[in-house]
Amino acid sequence: MTPRTNDEWLSALEEPGPARREALSDLRARLVRGLGYAMADRSDVTEAHIEGFVQNALLKILANLEYFRGDSRFTTWAQKIAVHEAFDELRRKRWENVSLDEMIEQYEGDFTPAVLDDPDPSPEQRVTQQGILETVRRLIDEELTERQRRAMIAVVLAGMPTAEVARRMDTNRNALYKLMHDARQRLKRRMEAEGISLEEALSAFEEERR
Amino acid sequence: MTKIESSKIKRLVRNVLTTRRNEIGCEECLAQMDTFVEMKLAGKDAGQAMPLVQDHLERCRDCHEEFRALLTVLQTISGE
Numbered sequence: 363m364t365p366r367t368n369d370e371w372l373s374a375l376e377e378p379g380p381a382r383r384e385a386l387s388d389l390r391a392r393l394v395r396g397l398g399y400a401m402a403d404r405s406d407v408t409e410a411h412i413e414g415f416v417q418n419a420l421l422k423i424l425a426n427l428e429y430f431r432g433d434s435r436f437t438t439w440a441q442k443i444a445v446h447e448a449f450d451e452l453r454r455k456r457w458e459n460v461s462l463d464e465m466i467e468q469y470e471g472d473f474t475p476a477v478l479d480d481p482d483p484s485p486e487q488r489v490t491q492q493g494i495l496e497t498v499r500r501l502i503d504e505e506l507t508e509r510q511r512r513a514m515i516a517v518v519l520a521g522m523p524t525a526e527v528a529r530r531m532d533t534n535r536n537a538l539y540k541l542m543h544d545a546r547q548r549l550k551r552r553m554e555a556e557g558i559s560l561e562e563a564l565s566a567f568e569e570e571r572r
Numbered sequence: 573m574t575k576i577e578s579s580k581i582k583r584l585v586r587n588v589l590t591t592r593r594n595e596i597g598c599e600e601c602l603a604q605m606d607t608f609v610e611m612k613l614a615g616k617d618a619g620q621a622m623p624l625v626q627d628h629l630e631r632c633r634d635c636h637e638e639f640r641a642l643l644t645v646l647q648t649i650s651g652e
Contacts, residue, residue, distance in 0.1 A: 396645040407592070409605060434606035442606045445642045469576070495581055517574065518584045523634050524598060539597035539632070544592040553588060558591040567582030 373438040387422070390416055392437060393444040400445055405498055415451060419444035427480040432470040455531070464492060465520040466512055490566035494558060501552045510545035587631055594624065601628040601635050609642050613650070 366374065366385070374385035393416045403408040404511045423440050430439055504509055509531065517538075528538040601624075611618035619626035626648045629636045 392649075396649060399648040400641040411594065417600055433604075434610045436580050438606040438610055438642075441645055442602070442609075442638075442642055444637050445645065446602060449634070449641065491578060491581070494585060495576070496580065498585065499642050514584075518587065521580075521633075524632070525634065536597040537600045543591070543595055543597075546588045547593070549588045550591045553585075556584070558589070563589060564582065564584040567578050567585070 366436075368432055368436040369429075372427060372430070375424065375487075376515065386420065389437075389440060390420060393419060393441060393452065396443055397448055401448070404452075405510050407427065407448075412448070415448040416444055418451075419447040422447065450525060452527055453479055454529075457522060457526045460522070462512070462516055462522070465522060466515050469519045470517045494563055494566055494567050497556055497558060498549075501549055501556075505548045505552050507544050510548075512539055513542050518543065592627065595631070596624045598626050598628070598632060600637055601625055601632065602638070605635070605639055606644065609639065609646060613646055614644060 364387075366555055371385060371389075374381045375389075394412055395414055397412045398409075402411060419440070426443075430436065431500065449550075502514065506514065514525060516522045517524055524538050525535045528535045531538065533541070604625050606623060607623050608618045616649060628637050
């Protein structure tokens with residue numbers, strides 16, 4: 363593959379013709395190879411899937427050339443779009459048959475701390491965990507709007523991707539993030555008012571950080 | 573009664589108590605992710621230079637997943 367500068371990529375891709383075909387072919391090969399590395403440990407992703415992700419990514423790249431700011435290498439920007447395209451689609455597939463209501467229902471009602479799934483907390487830790495969990499549950503009920511409550515439960519407790527929750531709540535990923543940011547700010551104020559400190563909470567749920 | 577892993581509660585509590593007023597959302601994080609990853613690869617302190625991106629990546633599982641993948645891709649390609 364011929365190495366190209368950012369300007370060379372842009373000028374080749376902007377105008378139809380042989381230079382564009384060659385650049386597209388080079389870019390496609392590079393993105394396919396890249397996604398192959400990114401998906402190497404996923405047995406559910408085939409070469410055909412990767413070809414499909416790259417095809418969709420190329421369409422997005424061509425449609426968004428004007429938004430490339432030149433802060434990174436063009437190929438890094440393009441690879442980022444391909445990675446996002448692939449993960450977005452994989453998450454959509456993984457969650458397509460899951461209903462938001464059902465996921466949320468599992469975490470509603472009586473999520474009492476007696477059933478915390480910690481293999482072996484000390485008695486002291488367990489008491490603190492119970493106190494924190496009771497407070498968190500009460501504050502979620504008291505302080506959050508219905509939409510905030512649903513979003514927080516779905517994303518944080520049920521582990522649904524934000525894009526999937528957003529799709530089901532007729533909004534977008536950014537707006538959902540803002541909704542949850544506002545929810546966290548409200549919860550933070552109340553938790554601090556109730557005397558829960560970060561140090562205490564983290565030591566109560568002591569475990570390896572991710 | 574619902575069984576809740578303590579790791580999820582811990583994550584929730586940490587996420588709440590470390591909330592900042594000026595956070596960025598997923599779109600803004602994605603828009604800057606290529607620059608952030610290149611700084612990492614160049615051995616620069618990307619978190620120091622782009623603290624809002626760093627903060628978002630620590631909070632958002634999905635963006636973090638994409639960041640790790642992009643880093644892997646670029647590291648592998650540059651090592652070929």
